[in-house]
Amino acid sequence: MPGHFFSFEGPEGAGKTTVITKLTAFLKEKGFDVVSTREPGGIEIAEEIRAIILNPLHTKMDGRTEALLYAAARRQHLVEKIIPALESGKIVLCDRFIDSSLAYQGFARGLGVDEVLSINQFAIDKYFPSLTVYFDLDPQIGLERIEKNQSREINRLDMESLSFHNKVRQGYLQLAERFSDRIVTIDASKSIDEVFDMTVTIVMEKISRR
């Protein structure tokens, strides 16, 4: 039986990585076979593309180049890691996926959500996540959280203006309405434990429905 493909989305510092780490341990403890991964990245080629996209020195990068690089990294990640995991029945937890491109490049960068959706449909074919948990947070709070986190390197996208990050959030909120059958919104301003508990409820409900 094919596995489950779940993605986790939200602005910088919303708590995705923190919750995915805890959720992976929780699901493994329950006996599930889990692969947790991230975008851009997750496999060697895509991590190399990530380093190019997020290099703070690449200030000249064109918006469409950026969108295409994210889509290329996604394609390789899907083919090399996500599809094989799903075909062997695993649960895939992915830190960001297509909705990041729609919110950041399509909406905030102004390339157009439908235009970015179309290049990503070429990249991912039928492989949309069956569930996307969107961690909704005021970007100002998220940026303050990552500034406090000394181990987190500041990348080229983090360095965008607050108004860019506010547009990212607006983009996500529109996506959550448009794809309401897939995207579930969580209030990520709550404590880590509360956000984790809400995520577990949503994910377990989805798993048990099959």
Ligand SMILES: Nc1ncnc2c1ncn2[C@@H]1O[C@H](COP(=O)(O)OP(=O)(O)OP(=O)(O)O)[C@@H](O)[C@H]1O
């Ligand atoms: N609910 C929360 N309340 C307060 N602090 C939090 C919460 N969730 C995460 N944090 C802290 O905020 C920082 C960012 O968290 P995390 O790396 O999980 O976010 P993220 O969504 O993965 O960020 P990014 O996408 O920018 O990498 C970490 O220092 C983490 O401990």
Ligand SMILES: Cc1cn([C@H]2C[C@H](O)[C@@H](COP(=O)(O)O)O2)c(=O)[nH]c1=O
């Ligand atoms: C997948 C994807 C990501 N982004 C942006 C979002 C973040 O600013 C960085 C990734 O950094 P993180 O610490 O791993 O969250 O890249 C994007 O703009 N478009 C995308 O498709």
